[in-house]
Every structure is written in structure tokens, then in C-alpha cells.
Amino acid sequence: MKMFLSVCRGEIKKQQRNYFNSWSTYISLLVWPVLTLAVSYYSYLSFDLEVLTKIGIHSADDLAVFLLTGALCYNCFWLMVQSAFFMLNERENGTLEMVFMTPASRMGILYGRSLGVFNQGIWFFVFYMVMVMVIRGTDAGTVTGLPAVFVSLLVSAVIWGGFMNAVFITSRDASFWFILCDEPMKLLSGVQLPVTVMPFILRALSVIFPLTYCLDIARSFFSGAVPEDTVWLKYIMINLLLIMLTGLILRLAEKHNRTTGNLQFY
């Protein structure tokens, strides 16, 4: 455990120094998501909002919170995918090989990396917080909801990031995953469109993305209700599953590496 923490701390520091060391990075991390968000908000507004009442959106404010929440959660997850994509460079450079030379806790490496990039999501979270308070006011529900959203998002995104890192370490065809986590994940997890309005087959696919449950939880806080217990249960289940899968992938990868001299195994 001490090893795990030391490795985590080292990774967090290194990630920040290596990848997020300029103002322009931080600004683009905020500017692009906000722009995309504005675009989708105004394209929705150009339609009749009447049809959205079916899915619990009764006003332009509701719509804004709905989209904001989608954007927040998606951006945090996407940040993880992006950072995991850097693994490809590290595999090529040989830094990854040097990391595996050490007796470092392997899970510590993965989760440290994810935590290190999650910081960048905090920018967006602050923006989100301000926007939600402006729209919803600072009543008790909002004030307790925000920290809960933050923590559940943090945990889930970091676990997702660890998984993505493991995938990118071991996958020969990384672009497949990169593409999957772009538009398909956005659509299937219900970032801009609730999962409930989708045809059954797509809804079935949404089950595999932890982002789906994150969104469920976050949104229910701001639609005046607390999340149902079953949502929490699903949330916990999928995250435990991901942790186990991540550990398994890593173990297999290192074993494969030791016999073939190569970390990629599929």
C-alpha cells in the first residue's frame, strides 16, 4: 500500500509536469469543451422544446443543466482516454520499458497517471459549478449535490482512466479504442441525448460504459431527485468489474512481455 501511494504521487507529479505544463494547454482544455457545449445547447434551442418534456426537460434551464452535466462527465472521461493515448509514445520511446524495470506497484502506475490528468478536469468542474449555481440558485439541493457529483465522477473517471491505460499499453490497434471512446461513447452513454429514448439495441450497448452510470447519478441530483439505489449499485458493480479487468489485463501483459519481449498481446 505504501508502494502504491508513493508510485501514485510520483505519477501525478510527473504527468502534470510532462503533459500539462503550459497555460495554453489549460485554456484549450476549457475553451474547446465550452464551445462544443454552446453549439449543442443552441442547436437544441432551435427545435421545439416541447418534445423534451418526455425526458424530464421542462425548460431551457433544464436543458442547460442536462447538457452541462453531459459535457462535464464526458470531458473527464475523454481526458482519460487522451492521456492513455500518450502511452503509445511511451511504449515507443522506451520510457514504459524503464517503468516496468522497476518494482513499482503496477496499479499505482495506472491510477496515478489517471489522477494526474484528472486535475485538468477540475477547471471544467469549477466552470460547471458556477453555471449550475447561476441556473439553479444556491439552494440546499445544489450545494449537497455538487460534491456528490464531483466525488462519484472522480472515482469513476480515474478507474476508467486506469482501464484505458491498461488497454493502450497492451493493444496493437489503439486507434480502434480511441475512435470507440469518441462519438460512440458520447452517443451510447447519453451525453447529449438520454439513453432512454434510444432503440433497445443501443440501450443495451450503453450498459458497458461506466460513463452511463456517472451521468445517471449526476443528472438525478439536479432533476430534484436523489439517484435510485439501483443506479448506485450498477455504478459500484461496473467500477469493481473494471478494476478487476484492469488488473487482469496488466498481469497478462507483463506475463506476455516476459515470454515474448513484447507488451502488446492483441
Added chain:
Amino acid sequence: MIEATDLYKNYLIKSGHIWKRKKESKEAVRGISLAIRPGQITGLLGVNGAGKTTTIKMLTTMISPTSGTIVIDGIDAVTNFMEAKKKLNLITGGERNIYWRLTAVENLEYFGSLYGMKKAELKSRIDEVLKIVDLEDQKDIPVEKYSKGMKQRLQIARGLINDPAYLFMDEPTLGLDIVITKSIHDYITKLAKNENKGILITTHYIFEAEELCDFIYVIDGGKIIASGTPQEIKLLYRPKKRFRITAAMLTDETVNTLKKLNDNDMEIIISQESHSFEMKTERSNVQKIIGVLRKHDIDISNIETVDPTLEDALYDMVSGERRG
């Protein structure tokens, strides 16, 4: 001490199209046994593809041997590899495997954290290793601004961060110029002599092995074909003596006659511009050459013998092994 016994490594190589995968086996290392002692520089000398990197990867626990044992100060490095990793570190040639946007200190902080080192311990260790490789004054500059030599020195510092008992170096001077190479050699020697590190270095530069190593294993085709001190290696395969003869002038006719003498026994390299030729042969054959020159009425201005280098020895060894 590190003792490796009878190491084999077969790589399974999958090739061909996805529908008709072929599996081939490649024997990269075939029965290597060696020892690495504290305070000594051990060399693994061989041409490209000889199996040096594969051997070093097994010894550093990055890959597992197909068979054979590796014991590092009593730890079984094949089964208990996480424990063994604490005792060793690896430095490779090439400059990319450190983080270029980070400074020297930041790189070392990171790699130190991977060994679970505590803050205070790590800090003093970083000062120590930076001092060893003389990077104290540049420690807060991002690596991308470093020269090649500085990057390689930082690699050495990284390799020292966990205070390993054994340090492995896979062609650490690959692609570096002679001045930097010389300085890296000085650091390596210092590590063995002053810090009592057991060092294994692979190289295909013979002069490097000759200059640095206390003990050399010559490897070819995944096997050790000779071992000993640099002096012993030279004697073991006593290469043919080399003579350099300089004549006052060389006519085409003479050159043709001399070329005809070229055979298994005698290898003559003629340089017409400098009127000299070098030959690898027995002393008696030199008389034959002198005879030819006399017949052609050519004055000999100088005859000298050239000491065989380890390069000659390696060349003779490798070609001898492959023939026989």
C-alpha cells in the same frame, strides 16, 4: 554476485496473415552461463544479433528465460523477479527513455518514486547521483535542452537512483562520439571502482570491451564462444601477426604478382598511393614477399609489425566458429 546458468531463450514468432498464422521459434540464446561480481566490469561482446540484448533482458528480469537459472545475491530472479528488480537497474543506449520535458531532478524524483523511496531519502540520493555524473549545475534545466552526452549521463543517474548493487548497460555509448564515449567510460569505471557496483556492459565495439572490462564473454549465435580477461582473449585466439611493409614505389606489375599470393594463409591489403601493404600472416611468408620485391627491383623502406587488436581476435573467433 549474479550467477546465470545455462540460459536459453526461444522466441515464438507469429508471422503471416491473420487467417494463416505461422509460428516459428527463434533460438536467440542457447546455453549461456556467466557471473557478474561486485566491483567488476563484465563485458558481453558480440556482433549485432548475437543475443546480447536478449541475455541482458533475462538478467534484468524483463523477460524470462525458456530454461536456466539466474540467482542474484541469493534471490531467484526468474521466479521472484519483483524482489530482484530492487537490486538492479538498466541503462540503454538511445536517449528517448527519459522524459524530455522534465528536468533532471524531476526525472529522478519520478523514477525514485517508482521504487517507493521516501521523500528525504530520495532527495539526498538525487543529490548524490547528480554529483556522480556531474550534472549538479544543470539539474533544473529540462532534458530537451541537454546535449547528447548530458542525456546519457542523466541515464546513468537514473540507473543509479535505487542504489542498485548491479548495473546493466546495453550498448550505452551507441552513436556517441569519441569524446563523449571517453567520458562515459570514465564514469563507468568510477562506478565499479568507487561505488563497488557489479557492472555488465554489452557492446559490439571491441575497443570498448578492451578498455573497460575486467572480464569478457564473447558471444555469437546465442552462445559464449570465448571468455577471459582482455589479455587472455587476445592470447587465446592468437590472431595472425600483422606486418606493414612500405616500399619506395609499387608498379602495377608488382601489385598483380602480390595479389596472386593472396590465399588462405596470407591476407594482403595493398595501398598503392602510400606504397605500402599490410598483411596478416606468419613471419615466414614475409620472406616470400621480400623476395618478390627484390625480383622486381623495389626498395623496401620500412617493415613493422602491428600488434593484434581484440578486433582481430574477435574477427578470427567469429569467423572460425562459423566455419567450424
